[in-house]
Amino acid sequence: MSQIGKPPCEEGIVLEGATPAPCSIRLRRWTLVAAILGSSLAFIDGTVVNVALPSIQRDLNATTADAQWVMESYALFLAALLLVGGALGDRFGRKRVFLIGVALFTLASIGCSLSPAIEPLIVARAVQGVGAALLVPGSLALISATFPQAERGAAIGTWSAFSGITAAIGPVLGGFLVEHFSWKWAFLINAPMGTILFALCLAKVPESKGAMHGSGVDSAGAILVTVGLAGLVFAFIEAPARGWSALSVWGALLAGVVALLLFGVAEARVASPMLPLALFRERNFAGANALTLLLYAALGGSLFFLPLNLIQVQGYGATAAGAALLPFIAIMFLLSRWTGSLVDRFGAKLPLVCGPVIAAAGFAMFALPSLDGSYWTTFFPAICVLGLGMSVTVAPLTTTVMNSVAKDLAGTASGVNNAVSRAAALLAIAVFGLMLTLIFNARLHSELQPLHLPAKLAAAVLAQRQKLAGMVLPDGYPQATLAALRHAVKAAFVAGFRWVMLVSAALALLSAASAWIFIDGKARQKPRAEPLPS
Structure with missing residues (x-):
């Protein structure tokens, strides 16, 4: 999801x-x-x-x-x-x-x-x-x-x-x-x-x-961007377990940063780049991709952890968890024709500012539910508000990208924006996982202190911290003790999940700000077909 x-x-x-x-x-x-x-x-x-x-x-x-x-x-x-x-x-x-x-x-x-x-x-x-x-x-x-x-x-x-x-x-x-x-x-x-x-x-x-002509395959760019993204993802995912001082972690982070810098240099020099940097000289295109990077980082990074919350913490079955986001999909499907006309009626800026602001409210609402509670009063309102915000955003975003460049470059521009959304989610899952793990560990420690658990049970729990709410509690202890421990683990996960959603809300607001700064207030006609600047 x-x-x-x-x-x-x-x-x-x-x-x-x-x-x-x-x-x-x-x-x-x-x-x-x-x-x-x-x-x-x-x-x-x-x-x-x-x-x-x-x-x-x-x-x-x-x-x-x-x-x-x-x-x-x-x-x-x-x-x-x-x-x-x-x-x-x-x-x-x-x-x-x-x-x-x-x-x-x-x-x-x-x-x-x-x-x-x-x-x-x-x-x-x-x-x-x-x-x-x-x-x-x-x-x-x-x-x-x-x-x-x-x-x-x-x-x-x-x-x-x-x-x-x-x-x-x-x-x-x-x-x-x-x-x-x-x-x-x-x-x-x-x-x-x-x-x-x-x-x-x-x-x-x-x-x-x-x-x-001009259809060469940018193999050097593909290798560099893969190494760059892999290095960053490895560092953020493995840091909680290995520690930032581990050679493998900071080495991967350094290699990722260097590879991405070299990727930018290579794309500026290669004849047929996979990422034509000249496109970003167009203000609307740059603004649309900044919005995409921030908003889809929030969406992809946060919703990765939603099924874990629903199944491991809230006790949903897999089928119910899969159905939980159906309102999101239904809202986007039902509003697609209406949102597609927003740019013609109001220009690009207004929907690309309002949509992410509404989405930010939806993300913030995900931070409200604690443990238990009905789906209809906890997650359903947040899903609907988030669906409305994304519905207002997606069609105008596509139109803005398409209209920001010459007609013969529209396919390239669309592909770049599509890839940006996927890369944003890729990096966000890694970064949000690090953040959730750090908060989970700190909250779990504070939750365990007043329980005065037997040393062997406490050690068994702490040994499974990297599983977060997916840890399996050992048998052979009083049910009241296990119930209190289970509640502590779930509360620790919810604490981390709340911060993930609040950071997602902040990213959505920043994406709205990027639209306000960069996107033109009026709908634009596509410029005449011209070659990419050298």
Whole structure:
């Protein structure tokens, strides 16, 4: 649930895609079906795994840091290689690269389901992320390469509708499979879908390529950004267990910072950069991406921990936890047409300031619930307010990005903004995990002091601190003692969760401030097509 539904600007990638290759109406329809199935694989995986994490943590005796790596190993390669995946499709064939992505994703999903321990699961998730980096942009590029400009609006409407359905059923289906069967089925469900998609694409989808000029693959940039993000993520996830003085932690942090600095230098010099820095000279584009970075860090980072709270602390079943965010998805789906017209009526600045402010109120409301309480009076109001805030923001954000650059660069700009949203969530999960762990440990220590636990029981609890609320309490002690201890662990987690949500609210307010400073008050026309400045 750290990435609910579609990230911003995916529609822009479709609408402003390549010149379509001639093909029959029948093949266009099959291509649309393949694109929907491809996107559905990624959408379902992005929401199903979150509700499976508590079960994975319990069955594989994993720490919370391990659970973070299950998400982060996937998100790392998806965020870092997303733009490269699109370039590979343009150069070597969109269908070919899409098929490779589907095959990798499907095989890695099977590998995830067969993992006997947390380490092979993390490795399989990383391979899954590589497959997704080829699959996600490929599914969108197939539409733009097959449908004429005049028909893309209808195609994207169909694609968006099915994506909304997928986003809604994904976490509920995942929760049902986890609760009634096993977390392994959260991954294994991808196998039949992936097999059908591979056969369909192989038989029915036409091949297409982009123009060869300027279509080089920025391999140096891909390596540097992957190393940079991996270094930062490793440092923040592993610091609570290893300590900041550990060579592996500060060494990874230093390597990550240096790699990202070198990435910026490389992108300014390479002929075909995956991240064209010249785009950021446009004020609206820079402001839209600053907003995306801050707001999607808040969204992705905070909602990673929501299923852990619902299942491990509040006592929800996996199915109920998966269904908890359905109001969020329903609000975004129902308001999509209305919010899409806000830029035309009011300009970009007003919705891009008001939307994040409303979202900030939603994040702050998540900090209110303690232990127990009805869903309808605790989490439901916060989810609805957050859904309203994101609904007001997403469509104007996409429009602003699309309108901020020349028409022939709109697809590139959309891809960059999409990648920024994923990288923001990737980094936020790591940073928020560090913050929650530090607060949890401090609060747990204060909660345990008045309990006067037997030394052996206290030692058993402290030895499992890295599991946070997922720790397993030993048997053989009075029920009253275990109940008090269980309450202390839950209270410690809630204390950390509250700070995560308050920081998320602050990030959302900062994103509103970035829109106020950078975004023009009036809707803008796209500038004439011009080459990127050198």
